Amino acid sequence: MKKNVRKLGALLLAGAMAVSTAGCMPTAKQQDATAAQNTQESSTAQENAGGSEAAQGAGEAAAELAVDTQTPITLRMNWWGGDSRHQATLAAIEKFQEKYPNITVTAEYEAFNGHEEKIALGIKSGNAADMMQLDWSWVPTYSPNGDNFYDLNKVSNILNLDNYTEGDKAVFTINGKLDAIPISNTGRVFCWNKTTFDKIGVEIPGTLDELLAAGKAFEAYDESYYPLVTKELDRAFLMVYYLQCKYGKDWVKDGALQYSQEEVAEGFDFLKNLEDNHVIPTLQKVAGDGADLIDTNANWIDGHYAGIFLYDTSVVKHAEAVKDGEFVIGDYVEMGDYHGGFIKVNQAFGISATTEHPAEAAALIQFLVAEEDGVKTLGDTRGVPANKEGLAMLDLSGSQVAEANAKAVAWSSFQMDPTFERNSFTGADGTFFNALQLSSYGESDSMSCAKIVLDGVAQELAR
Numbered sequence: 416m417k418k419n420v421r422k423l424g425a426l427l428l429a430g431a432m433a434v435s436t437a438g439c440m441p442t443a444k445q446q447d448a449t450a451a452q453n454t455q456e457s458s459t460a461q462e463n464a465g466g467s468e469a470a471q472g473a474g475e476a477a478a479e480l481a482v483d484t485q486t487p488i489t490l491r492m493n494w495w496g497g498d499s500r501h502q503a504t505l506a507a508i509e510k511f512q513e514k515y516p517n518i519t520v521t522a523e524y525e526a527f528n529g530h531e532e533k534i535a536l537g538i539k540s541g542n543a544a545d546m547m548q549l550d551w552s553w554v555p556t557y558s559p560n561g562d563n564f565y566d567l568n569k570v571s572n573i574l575n576l577d578n579y580t581e582g583d584k585a586v587f588t589i590n591g592k593l594d595a596i597p598i599s600n601t602g603r604v605f606c607w608n609k610t611t612f613d614k615i616g617v618e619i620p621g622t623l624d625e626l627l628a629a630g631k632a633f634e635a636y637d638e639s640y641y642p643l644v645t646k647e648l649d650r651a652f653l654m655v656y657y658l659q660c661k662y663g664k665d666w667v668k669d670g671a672l673q674y675s676q677e678e679v680a681e682g683f684d685f686l687k688n689l690e691d692n693h694v695i696p697t698l699q700k701v702a703g704d705g706a707d708l709i710d711t712n713a714n715w716i717d718g719h720y721a722g723i724f725l726y727d728t729s730v731v732k733h734a735e736a737v738k739d740g741e742f743v744i745g746d747y748v749e750m751g752d753y754h755g756g757f758i759k760v761n762q763a764f765g766i767s768a769t770t771e772h773p774a775e776a777a778a779l780i781q782f783l784v785a786e787e788d789g790v791k792t793l794g795d796t797r798g799v800p801a802n803k804e805g806l807a808m809l810d811l812s813g814s815q816v817a818e819a820n821a822k823a824v825a826w827s828s829f830q831m832d833p834t835f836e837r838n839s840f841t842g843a844d845g846t847f848f849n850a851l852q853l854s855s856y857g858e859s860d861s862m863s864c865a866k867i868v869l870d871g872v873a874q875e876l877a878r
Contacts, residue, residue, distance in 0.1 A: 480777075484515060487517055487519070489519045490776055491521045492520050492544060494523075494547070495526060495527045496548075496797075498732065507789045510792060523544055528707055528708070534553060535553075545771075546776040546780060549762065550836065552836045560590055561588075561590040562768060563767075564594035566592040568593050570766075573778050574781045576593070578784075578802045579801060583760065587763060598764060598784070600761060601823065602757060603656070603724050603727075605745040608741070608742060609742075612721060617632045619743070620748055630689070633693060646698070646701060649723070653686070655682070657751075658682050662753070665830075666757075677865070690855065730815050730816050742815075747822070754827060756826060756827035758828070758829065761797075764784070785804045794814075795816040799820045840871055847868050847871055
Protein backbone atom coordinates (compact mmCIF):
# COMPACT_ATOMS: atom_id res chain seq x y z
CA MET A 416 0.00 0.00 0.00
CA LYS A 417 1.34 3.46 -0.88
CA LYS A 418 0.34 6.55 1.02
CA ASN A 419 1.45 10.13 0.74
CA VAL A 420 1.28 10.84 4.46
CA ARG A 421 0.65 14.56 3.95
CA LYS A 422 -2.69 13.65 2.36
CA LEU A 423 -3.88 11.25 5.03
CA GLY A 424 -5.88 13.65 7.21
CA ALA A 425 -9.02 11.95 8.45
CA LEU A 426 -8.19 8.85 6.39
CA LEU A 427 -5.21 7.97 8.59
CA LEU A 428 -6.79 5.12 10.49
CA ALA A 429 -8.64 3.72 7.53
CA GLY A 430 -5.50 3.71 5.43
CA ALA A 431 -3.47 2.14 8.19
CA MET A 432 -5.98 -0.64 8.68
CA ALA A 433 -5.78 -1.68 5.06
CA VAL A 434 -3.11 -4.21 4.29
CA SER A 435 -3.80 -4.81 0.63
CA THR A 436 -0.67 -5.35 -1.40
CA ALA A 437 -2.05 -3.47 -4.39
CA GLY A 438 0.23 -0.69 -5.54
CA CYS A 439 2.88 -1.18 -2.84
CA MET A 440 5.80 -1.76 -5.15
CA PRO A 441 6.45 -3.44 -8.49
CA THR A 442 5.12 -7.00 -8.47
CA ALA A 443 7.85 -9.60 -8.09
CA LYS A 444 7.78 -13.02 -9.63
CA GLN A 445 8.99 -15.89 -7.49
CA GLN A 446 11.87 -16.60 -9.85
CA ASP A 447 13.13 -13.04 -9.49
CA ALA A 448 13.38 -13.37 -5.72
CA THR A 449 14.94 -16.83 -6.00
CA ALA A 450 17.53 -15.56 -8.43
CA ALA A 451 18.38 -12.72 -6.12
CA GLN A 452 18.80 -15.12 -3.23
CA ASN A 453 21.18 -17.36 -5.15
CA THR A 454 23.91 -14.76 -4.68
CA GLN A 455 26.65 -16.21 -2.51
CA GLU A 456 26.84 -14.89 1.04
CA SER A 457 30.01 -13.18 2.16
CA SER A 458 32.32 -14.50 4.81
CA THR A 459 31.76 -12.01 7.58
CA ALA A 460 34.91 -12.94 9.44
CA GLN A 461 37.07 -11.85 6.48
CA GLU A 462 34.88 -9.05 5.22
CA ASN A 463 34.61 -7.24 8.52
CA ALA A 464 38.38 -7.09 8.80
CA GLY A 465 39.48 -3.57 8.12
CA GLY A 466 36.03 -2.30 9.03
CA SER A 467 37.46 0.25 11.48
CA GLU A 468 39.52 1.85 8.72
CA ALA A 469 36.50 2.01 6.43
CA ALA A 470 34.38 3.48 9.23
CA GLN A 471 37.02 6.12 9.92
CA GLY A 472 37.06 7.16 6.26
CA ALA A 473 33.27 7.14 6.14
CA GLY A 474 33.18 9.27 9.28
CA GLU A 475 35.23 11.92 7.54
CA ALA A 476 32.81 11.83 4.59
CA ALA A 477 29.85 12.04 6.97
CA ALA A 478 30.90 15.50 8.08
CA GLU A 479 30.18 16.71 4.54
CA LEU A 480 26.54 15.53 4.56
CA ALA A 481 23.73 17.62 6.01
CA VAL A 482 19.94 17.36 6.03
CA ASP A 483 18.38 19.69 3.45
CA THR A 484 15.66 21.66 5.23
CA GLN A 485 14.75 23.93 2.29
CA THR A 486 14.39 21.99 -0.98
CA PRO A 487 11.16 19.97 -1.47
CA ILE A 488 12.12 16.31 -1.10
CA THR A 489 10.13 13.08 -1.36
CA LEU A 490 11.27 9.95 0.49
CA ARG A 491 9.80 6.47 0.10
CA MET A 492 9.65 4.37 3.26
CA ASN A 493 8.74 0.69 3.09
CA TRP A 494 7.76 -1.69 5.88
CA TRP A 495 5.56 -4.67 6.73
CA GLY A 496 3.47 -5.43 9.80
CA GLY A 497 0.01 -5.52 11.30
CA ASP A 498 -2.52 -2.74 11.81
CA SER A 499 -1.00 -1.47 15.07
CA ARG A 500 2.43 -1.05 13.47
CA HIS A 501 0.94 0.62 10.40
CA GLN A 502 -1.00 3.16 12.44
CA ALA A 503 1.94 3.97 14.72
CA THR A 504 4.37 4.35 11.82
CA LEU A 505 2.02 6.59 9.85
CA ALA A 506 1.56 8.78 12.92
CA ALA A 507 5.33 8.96 13.48
CA ILE A 508 5.88 9.94 9.85
CA GLU A 509 3.44 12.81 10.25
CA LYS A 510 5.45 14.07 13.22
CA PHE A 511 8.67 13.77 11.22
CA GLN A 512 7.11 15.88 8.47
CA GLU A 513 6.16 18.49 11.05
CA LYS A 514 9.83 18.74 12.00
CA TYR A 515 10.94 18.78 8.34
CA PRO A 516 8.14 20.56 6.42
CA ASN A 517 10.04 20.32 3.14
CA ILE A 518 10.17 16.52 3.26
CA THR A 519 7.23 14.37 2.16
CA VAL A 520 7.35 10.68 3.08
CA THR A 521 5.48 8.26 0.83
CA ALA A 522 4.54 5.23 2.94
CA GLU A 523 4.57 1.76 1.38
CA TYR A 524 3.32 -0.96 3.72
CA GLU A 525 1.56 -4.32 3.81
CA ALA A 526 1.44 -7.68 5.59
CA PHE A 527 4.54 -9.89 5.52
CA ASN A 528 3.27 -12.42 2.98
CA GLY A 529 5.03 -11.83 -0.35
CA HIS A 530 6.97 -8.88 1.04
CA GLU A 531 10.45 -10.34 0.62
CA GLU A 532 9.92 -10.94 -3.08
CA LYS A 533 9.05 -7.29 -3.58
CA ILE A 534 12.07 -6.11 -1.62
CA ALA A 535 14.28 -8.40 -3.70
CA LEU A 536 12.86 -7.10 -6.97
CA GLY A 537 13.19 -3.48 -5.84
CA ILE A 538 16.86 -3.97 -4.99
CA LYS A 539 17.57 -5.91 -8.17
CA SER A 540 15.85 -3.32 -10.38
CA GLY A 541 17.37 -0.31 -8.62
CA ASN A 542 13.88 0.84 -7.60
CA ALA A 543 14.01 0.12 -3.87
CA ALA A 544 12.48 2.54 -1.39
CA ASP A 545 14.84 5.14 0.07
CA MET A 546 14.44 3.74 3.58
CA MET A 547 13.37 0.16 4.32
CA GLN A 548 12.46 -2.05 7.24
CA LEU A 549 14.41 -5.26 6.65
CA ASP A 550 14.51 -8.76 8.03
CA TRP A 551 18.01 -9.34 9.38
CA SER A 552 18.74 -12.21 6.97
CA TRP A 553 17.95 -10.09 3.91
CA VAL A 554 21.01 -7.89 4.37
CA PRO A 555 23.67 -10.55 3.65
CA THR A 556 21.37 -12.28 1.16
CA TYR A 557 20.68 -9.25 -1.04
CA SER A 558 23.85 -7.30 -0.34
CA PRO A 559 26.54 -9.99 -0.13
CA ASN A 560 29.33 -7.52 -0.82
CA GLY A 561 27.79 -4.66 1.15
CA ASP A 562 27.02 -2.65 -1.98
CA ASN A 563 23.20 -2.71 -2.22
CA PHE A 564 22.55 -0.65 0.90
CA TYR A 565 23.98 2.74 1.75
CA ASP A 566 26.91 2.65 4.18
CA LEU A 567 25.46 4.17 7.35
CA ASN A 568 28.93 5.11 8.55
CA LYS A 569 28.72 7.89 5.96
CA VAL A 570 25.76 9.48 7.77
CA SER A 571 26.99 8.97 11.33
CA ASN A 572 26.82 12.71 11.92
CA ILE A 573 23.02 12.45 11.41
CA LEU A 574 22.29 8.90 12.62
CA ASN A 575 23.98 8.42 16.01
CA LEU A 576 25.65 5.02 15.79
CA ASP A 577 26.96 5.24 19.35
CA ASN A 578 23.52 4.13 20.52
CA TYR A 579 24.22 0.59 19.28
CA THR A 580 26.53 -2.08 20.63
CA GLU A 581 29.51 -3.14 18.56
CA GLY A 582 27.92 -6.58 18.35
CA ASP A 583 24.71 -5.18 16.91
CA LYS A 584 26.64 -3.22 14.29
CA ALA A 585 28.84 -6.20 13.43
CA VAL A 586 25.78 -8.21 12.37
CA PHE A 587 25.20 -5.80 9.49
CA THR A 588 28.80 -4.85 8.64
CA ILE A 589 29.94 -6.30 5.32
CA ASN A 590 33.34 -5.39 3.83
CA GLY A 591 33.56 -2.60 6.38
CA LYS A 592 30.24 -1.10 5.29
CA LEU A 593 27.39 -0.76 7.78
CA ASP A 594 24.40 -1.78 5.66
CA ALA A 595 21.71 -1.50 8.36
CA ILE A 596 21.07 -0.90 12.06
CA PRO A 597 18.99 -3.21 14.28
CA ILE A 598 15.52 -2.16 15.40
CA SER A 599 15.14 -4.83 18.07
CA ASN A 600 16.23 -8.30 19.16
CA THR A 601 13.65 -11.04 19.39
CA GLY A 602 12.77 -14.64 20.12
CA ARG A 603 9.65 -16.79 19.89
CA VAL A 604 7.44 -17.29 22.93
CA PHE A 605 4.31 -19.25 23.83
CA CYS A 606 1.15 -17.15 24.15
CA TRP A 607 -2.28 -18.36 25.20
CA ASN A 608 -5.93 -17.39 25.26
CA LYS A 609 -6.48 -17.92 28.98
CA THR A 610 -10.23 -17.48 28.63
CA THR A 611 -10.49 -20.59 26.44
CA PHE A 612 -8.31 -22.66 28.77
CA ASP A 613 -10.43 -21.60 31.74
CA LYS A 614 -13.64 -22.42 29.88
CA ILE A 615 -12.41 -25.94 29.11
CA GLY A 616 -11.01 -26.37 32.60
CA VAL A 617 -7.36 -26.89 31.65
CA GLU A 618 -4.28 -25.24 33.11
CA ILE A 619 -1.94 -23.50 30.70
CA PRO A 620 0.73 -26.13 29.91
CA GLY A 621 4.29 -25.88 31.15
CA THR A 622 5.61 -29.27 29.96
CA LEU A 623 5.24 -31.37 26.84
CA ASP A 624 3.16 -33.95 28.74
CA GLU A 625 0.81 -31.21 29.92
CA LEU A 626 0.53 -29.89 26.36
CA LEU A 627 -0.41 -33.35 25.07
CA ALA A 628 -2.95 -33.75 27.87
CA ALA A 629 -4.43 -30.35 27.00
CA GLY A 630 -4.94 -31.53 23.43
CA LYS A 631 -7.02 -34.49 24.60
CA ALA A 632 -9.03 -32.29 26.97
CA PHE A 633 -9.78 -29.80 24.19
CA GLU A 634 -10.83 -32.64 21.88
CA ALA A 635 -13.15 -34.07 24.54
CA TYR A 636 -14.72 -30.65 25.07
CA ASP A 637 -15.25 -29.87 21.38
CA GLU A 638 -13.26 -31.18 18.41
CA SER A 639 -13.18 -27.71 16.86
CA TYR A 640 -11.02 -26.41 19.72
CA TYR A 641 -7.20 -26.72 19.78
CA PRO A 642 -4.72 -25.54 22.42
CA LEU A 643 -2.17 -24.46 19.80
CA VAL A 644 -2.17 -23.42 16.15
CA THR A 645 0.74 -23.37 13.70
CA LYS A 646 1.29 -22.60 10.07
CA GLU A 647 4.30 -23.93 8.17
CA LEU A 648 6.88 -21.41 9.37
CA ASP A 649 5.65 -21.71 12.95
CA ARG A 650 6.06 -25.48 12.72
CA ALA A 651 9.65 -25.11 11.53
CA PHE A 652 10.50 -23.06 14.60
CA LEU A 653 8.52 -25.30 16.97
CA MET A 654 10.20 -28.41 15.59
CA VAL A 655 13.70 -26.97 16.01
CA TYR A 656 12.72 -25.72 19.48
CA TYR A 657 11.84 -29.32 20.42
CA LEU A 658 15.09 -30.69 19.01
CA GLN A 659 17.17 -28.07 20.80
CA CYS A 660 15.34 -28.80 24.07
CA LYS A 661 16.11 -32.49 23.65
CA TYR A 662 19.68 -32.38 22.31
CA GLY A 663 21.01 -28.98 23.41
CA LYS A 664 22.67 -28.23 20.06
CA ASP A 665 22.71 -25.32 17.66
CA TRP A 666 20.78 -25.91 14.43
CA VAL A 667 23.78 -24.79 12.38
CA LYS A 668 27.27 -24.16 13.73
CA ASP A 669 30.50 -23.37 11.91
CA GLY A 670 28.74 -23.71 8.58
CA ALA A 671 27.35 -27.20 9.19
CA LEU A 672 24.01 -28.68 10.30
CA GLN A 673 24.38 -30.20 13.77
CA TYR A 674 21.54 -32.74 13.46
CA SER A 675 21.48 -36.14 11.77
CA GLN A 676 18.73 -37.34 9.48
CA GLU A 677 17.41 -39.54 12.27
CA GLU A 678 17.27 -36.63 14.70
CA VAL A 679 15.48 -34.37 12.21
CA ALA A 680 13.04 -37.22 11.58
CA GLU A 681 12.32 -37.19 15.33
CA GLY A 682 11.27 -33.58 14.88
CA PHE A 683 8.73 -34.54 12.23
CA ASP A 684 7.49 -37.36 14.48
CA PHE A 685 7.06 -34.78 17.25
CA LEU A 686 4.80 -32.64 15.03
CA LYS A 687 2.77 -35.67 13.97
CA ASN A 688 2.36 -36.57 17.63
CA LEU A 689 0.96 -33.09 18.30
CA GLU A 690 -1.53 -33.57 15.47
CA ASP A 691 -2.49 -37.06 16.65
CA ASN A 692 -3.13 -35.78 20.18
CA HIS A 693 -5.25 -32.86 18.96
CA VAL A 694 -2.72 -30.27 20.13
CA ILE A 695 -2.43 -28.61 16.72
CA PRO A 696 -4.73 -28.78 13.69
CA THR A 697 -3.33 -30.26 10.52
CA LEU A 698 -2.04 -27.88 7.88
CA GLN A 699 -4.94 -28.96 5.70
CA LYS A 700 -7.36 -27.87 8.42
CA VAL A 701 -5.64 -24.48 8.83
CA ALA A 702 -5.57 -23.94 5.06
CA GLY A 703 -9.27 -24.75 4.94
CA ASP A 704 -9.98 -21.93 7.39
CA GLY A 705 -9.50 -19.53 4.48
CA ALA A 706 -7.19 -17.02 6.21
CA ASP A 707 -3.63 -16.22 5.14
CA LEU A 708 -2.61 -15.12 8.64
CA ILE A 709 -3.36 -16.53 12.07
CA ASP A 710 -4.41 -13.15 13.46
CA THR A 711 -7.09 -12.89 10.76
CA ASN A 712 -8.26 -16.50 11.22
CA ALA A 713 -11.78 -16.66 12.67
CA ASN A 714 -10.77 -19.59 14.86
CA TRP A 715 -8.03 -17.50 16.46
CA ILE A 716 -10.27 -14.48 16.85
CA ASP A 717 -13.06 -16.40 18.64
CA GLY A 718 -10.79 -18.56 20.79
CA HIS A 719 -11.14 -21.94 19.09
CA TYR A 720 -7.38 -21.82 18.57
CA ALA A 721 -6.07 -20.99 22.05
CA GLY A 722 -2.30 -20.81 21.73
CA ILE A 723 0.53 -19.76 19.45
CA PHE A 724 4.34 -19.83 19.26
CA LEU A 725 5.35 -16.46 17.83
CA TYR A 726 7.93 -13.69 17.86
CA ASP A 727 7.58 -11.21 20.71
CA THR A 728 7.32 -8.45 18.09
CA SER A 729 4.08 -10.02 16.82
CA VAL A 730 2.39 -10.13 20.23
CA VAL A 731 0.38 -6.92 19.85
CA LYS A 732 -1.44 -7.75 16.63
CA HIS A 733 -2.34 -11.26 17.80
CA ALA A 734 -3.52 -10.00 21.20
CA GLU A 735 -5.63 -7.28 19.59
CA ALA A 736 -7.21 -9.83 17.23
CA VAL A 737 -8.60 -11.95 20.10
CA LYS A 738 -12.27 -11.14 20.70
CA ASP A 739 -13.49 -11.30 24.30
CA GLY A 740 -10.50 -13.29 25.50
CA GLU A 741 -7.57 -12.75 27.88
CA PHE A 742 -4.31 -13.02 25.92
CA VAL A 743 -1.36 -13.94 28.16
CA ILE A 744 2.37 -14.52 27.71
CA GLY A 745 3.16 -18.02 28.91
CA ASP A 746 6.30 -19.62 30.27
CA TYR A 747 8.30 -21.81 27.93
CA VAL A 748 7.00 -25.34 27.54
CA GLU A 749 9.69 -27.69 28.82
CA MET A 750 10.42 -30.39 26.25
CA GLY A 751 13.77 -31.72 27.42
CA ASP A 752 16.83 -31.02 29.53
CA TYR A 753 17.83 -27.89 27.61
CA HIS A 754 16.42 -24.48 26.74
CA GLY A 755 15.54 -24.48 23.05
CA GLY A 756 14.68 -21.56 20.80
CA PHE A 757 16.48 -18.98 18.72
CA ILE A 758 17.43 -15.40 19.59
CA LYS A 759 18.15 -13.04 16.70
CA VAL A 760 18.15 -9.46 15.54
CA ASN A 761 14.52 -9.11 14.58
CA GLN A 762 14.37 -6.30 12.09
CA ALA A 763 16.61 -3.55 10.80
CA PHE A 764 16.39 -0.18 9.10
CA GLY A 765 18.48 0.33 5.99
CA ILE A 766 18.85 2.90 3.23
CA SER A 767 18.93 1.95 -0.44
CA ALA A 768 22.29 2.39 -2.16
CA THR A 769 20.43 4.10 -5.02
CA THR A 770 18.76 6.77 -2.89
CA GLU A 771 19.23 10.38 -3.95
CA HIS A 772 18.65 11.57 -0.38
CA PRO A 773 20.84 9.60 2.06
CA ALA A 774 21.07 12.41 4.63
CA GLU A 775 17.29 12.87 4.77
CA ALA A 776 16.70 9.10 4.93
CA ALA A 777 19.18 8.91 7.82
CA ALA A 778 17.32 11.75 9.55
CA LEU A 779 14.10 9.73 9.25
CA ILE A 780 15.73 6.69 10.87
CA GLN A 781 17.21 8.83 13.64
CA PHE A 782 13.80 10.38 14.28
CA LEU A 783 12.10 7.00 14.58
CA VAL A 784 14.72 5.32 16.79
CA ALA A 785 16.22 8.07 18.95
CA GLU A 786 14.02 11.19 19.02
CA GLU A 787 11.23 11.38 21.55
CA ASP A 788 8.36 12.18 19.16
CA GLY A 789 9.26 9.25 16.94
CA VAL A 790 10.20 6.75 19.64
CA LYS A 791 7.14 7.32 21.81
CA THR A 792 4.80 7.25 18.82
CA LEU A 793 6.14 3.90 17.63
CA GLY A 794 6.29 2.50 21.16
CA ASP A 795 6.86 -1.27 21.14
CA THR A 796 5.24 -1.94 17.74
CA ARG A 797 8.60 -3.18 16.44
CA GLY A 798 9.70 -4.80 19.66
CA VAL A 799 11.94 -3.61 22.49
CA PRO A 800 14.29 -1.02 20.94
CA ALA A 801 17.93 -1.94 20.37
CA ASN A 802 18.79 1.78 20.31
CA LYS A 803 19.97 2.64 23.84
CA GLU A 804 18.75 6.24 23.73
CA GLY A 805 15.37 5.24 22.32
CA LEU A 806 14.92 2.48 24.91
CA ALA A 807 15.51 4.95 27.74
CA MET A 808 12.61 7.10 26.46
CA LEU A 809 10.00 4.36 26.79
CA ASP A 810 8.07 3.17 29.81
CA LEU A 811 7.52 -0.51 29.00
CA SER A 812 6.25 -1.52 32.42
CA GLY A 813 2.84 -2.55 31.06
CA SER A 814 4.03 -3.85 27.69
CA GLN A 815 3.31 -7.46 26.78
CA VAL A 816 5.96 -7.15 24.09
CA ALA A 817 8.54 -6.25 26.74
CA GLU A 818 7.29 -9.10 28.94
CA ALA A 819 7.62 -11.57 26.08
CA ASN A 820 11.03 -10.23 25.08
CA ALA A 821 12.35 -10.54 28.64
CA LYS A 822 11.24 -14.17 28.75
CA ALA A 823 12.84 -14.92 25.37
CA VAL A 824 16.16 -13.34 26.31
CA ALA A 825 16.22 -15.13 29.68
CA TRP A 826 15.34 -18.54 28.23
CA SER A 827 16.78 -18.91 24.73
CA SER A 828 20.48 -19.44 24.19
CA PHE A 829 20.87 -20.33 20.51
CA GLN A 830 21.70 -17.74 17.86
CA MET A 831 19.88 -18.23 14.57
CA ASP A 832 21.85 -18.92 11.42
CA PRO A 833 20.75 -16.42 8.72
CA THR A 834 20.07 -19.22 6.23
CA PHE A 835 17.19 -20.54 8.35
CA GLU A 836 14.78 -17.78 7.39
CA ARG A 837 15.67 -17.62 3.73
CA ASN A 838 12.61 -17.70 1.53
CA SER A 839 14.04 -20.67 -0.37
CA PHE A 840 14.23 -22.68 2.87
CA THR A 841 11.34 -21.82 5.20
CA GLY A 842 9.37 -19.47 2.95
CA ALA A 843 6.43 -20.56 0.79
CA ASP A 844 7.61 -23.42 -1.45
CA GLY A 845 10.96 -23.54 0.35
CA THR A 846 12.48 -26.95 1.05
CA PHE A 847 11.63 -27.06 4.77
CA PHE A 848 8.20 -25.54 4.07
CA ASN A 849 7.44 -28.26 1.50
CA ALA A 850 8.69 -31.04 3.77
CA LEU A 851 6.36 -29.84 6.54
CA GLN A 852 3.42 -29.95 4.15
CA LEU A 853 4.31 -33.41 2.88
CA SER A 854 4.45 -34.69 6.47
CA SER A 855 1.22 -33.09 7.67
CA TYR A 856 -0.72 -34.11 4.56
CA GLY A 857 0.50 -37.70 5.03
CA GLU A 858 2.27 -37.78 1.68
CA SER A 859 5.75 -38.63 2.99
CA ASP A 860 7.24 -40.34 6.05
CA SER A 861 9.44 -38.62 8.60
CA MET A 862 12.76 -39.99 7.34
CA SER A 863 12.02 -38.89 3.78
CA CYS A 864 10.99 -35.43 5.00
CA ALA A 865 14.17 -35.23 7.07
CA LYS A 866 16.24 -36.00 3.97
CA ILE A 867 14.52 -33.13 2.16
CA VAL A 868 15.46 -30.79 5.00
CA LEU A 869 19.07 -32.00 5.13
CA ASP A 870 19.45 -31.48 1.38
CA GLY A 871 17.86 -28.04 1.71
CA VAL A 872 20.23 -26.99 4.50
CA ALA A 873 23.20 -28.16 2.41
CA GLN A 874 22.03 -26.09 -0.54
CA GLU A 875 21.57 -22.98 1.58
CA LEU A 876 24.96 -23.31 3.28
CA ALA A 877 26.69 -23.83 -0.08
CA ARG A 878 25.45 -20.49 -1.44
